Amino acid sequence: MEALKMKQFFAMLVVAMMMAASSVSAADAPAPSPTSDATTLFVPTIIASFVALVFGLLF
Numbered sequence: 415m416e417a418l419k420m421k422q423f424f425a426m427l428v429v430a431m432m433m434a435a436s437s438v439s440a441a442d443a444p445a446p447s448p449t450s451d452a453t454t455l456f457v458p459t460i461i462a463s464f465v466a467l468v469f470g471l472l473f
Contacts, residue, residue, distance in 0.1 A: 421469060424469070425465070426466060428462065429462040432458055433459055
C-alpha cells in the first residue's frame with residue numbers, strides 16, 4: 415500500500431513539473447494571434463495527465 419502511494423506521488427510530481435515547464439515556456443512566447451487556436455499550452459498538460467493515469471493504472 416505504501417509503495418502504491420509513493421508511485422502515485424511520483425506520478426503527480428511528474429505532472430506538476432510538466433505543467434510548470436509548459437507554463438514557463440508559454441509565458442516567454444509572444445502573444446498568439448487572434449486567429450490561432452492557442453492549443454500549444456494544453457498539449458503538454460494533456461500528455462502529462464495521461465502519463466499520470468498510466469502510472470496510476472499500471473503501478
